Amino acid sequence: MNMTHSNEKKDAPAIELDNVSIRFISPDGRATVALRDFSMTVRHGEFVAVVGPTGCGKSTTLGLITGLIRPTLGSVKVMGQTVQDTDPRIGFVFQSDAVFPWRRVLDNVAAGPLFRGMARNAALDLAQSWLARVGLDKFGQHYPHQLSGGMRKRVALAQTFINKPEILLMDEPFSALDMQTRTLMQDELLKLWSEQSGSVVFVTHDLEEAIALADRVLVLTARPATLKRVYEVDLPRPRVMEQVRYQPQFIELSRQIWSDLRQEVHIG
Structure with a gap:
C-alpha cells in the first residue's frame, strides 16, 4: 500500500x-x-x-x-x-453478496482478521462473537447457500464490521x-x-x-x-x-x- x-x-x-x-x-x-x-x-x-x-x-x-x-x-x-x-x-458492502460460497459462514467472517495476520483461533473466536452480534451465532457451520438473503446480508455486515x-x-x-x-x-x-x-x-x-x-x-x-x-x-x-x-x-x-x-x- x-x-x-x-x-x-x-x-x-x-x-x-x-x-x-x-x-x-x-x-x-x-x-x-x-x-x-x-x-x-x-x-x-x-x-x-x-x-x-x-x-x-x-x-x-x-x-x-x-x-x-x-x-x-x-x-x-x-x-x-x-x-x-x-x-x-475502508470497508465495502456491495449489492451482491461478497462471500466465499465454498467457505462456512464462520470462516467467511474470520477472513478479514486472518488476512491481517491474526492467529487462526483468535480470528475464529472474534468471528463467532460477531455472528452472535448479528443474530447468527447458531449458523457458523452453515454455507452461504443454506442461508436466506437477509441472513447472508448479516454475514456481510459482520464480515465488514469485524475489521473496524x-x-x-x-x-x-x-x-x-x-x-x-x-x-x-x-x-x-x-x-x-x-x-x-x-x-x-x-x-x-x-x-x-x-x-x-x-x-x-x-x-x-x-x-x-x-x-x-x-x-x-x-x-x-x-x-x-x-x-x-x-x-x-x-x-x-x-x-x-x-x-x-x-x-x-x-x-x-
Whole structure:
C-alpha cells in the first residue's frame, strides 16, 4: 500500500472529493463523462447518503474513494491524504453478496482478521462473537447457500464490521431484500454504526432509506453528475426505521428532496 498515515491532518475530513471529473473511454474510442466538477465532504463519524437518477455515477464516487478509480481531474483525499491505493481502513458492502460460497459462514467472517495476520483461533473466536452480534451465532457451520438473503446480508455486515473500518462504503446493499427484511437490516446497520462511529457513504436509489439512515443526503444531477444540493437530516438519533418514516420532519424532507430528484430523473 502506498498511502502513508503518519502525516495525516488531524482536523481533515474523513473523505474529501474536490472538483472531480471522470471521463471513460470506450473500446471504440468514444468518451463518456460520468462525473463533472463533483465535490463532497464527509466528516468523521458522519453518515452520508448519496441519491440520484439511475446511471448518473453514484457508484463511481465509491470507486474514487477506494482508489479503484482515478479521477481525470480534481483530487480525492481520505483522512487528509491523496488516495494512491486501496486503504485497509475502508470497508465495502456491495449489492451482491461478497462471500466465499465454498467457505462456512464462520470462516467467511474470520477472513478479514486472518488476512491481517491474526492467529487462526483468535480470528475464529472474534468471528463467532460477531455472528452472535448479528443474530447468527447458531449458523457458523452453515454455507452461504443454506442461508436466506437477509441472513447472508448479516454475514456481510459482520464480515465488514469485524475489521473496524474507519470508513464504510455501501452500494445499495439492501436493494434485493423484501421490505420487512430490509427494515430489519437498516436497523441492524444503524446499531452497528453507532457502536463503532465510523464514517459511512451509502449509495441508494431509495429516497426514504437515505433520509431515514443519514445525517446528510447528497442529491446528484443526471449524468454527467455533479452535486445538486445537500440536505441536512435533522431527525433525532437513535432512529427506529418503522417509526421515523411517520415523523412530520421526515415527510416534509422527503417531499423536498423528491422535488429536486424528480427533475433530474426526467432529464436522465
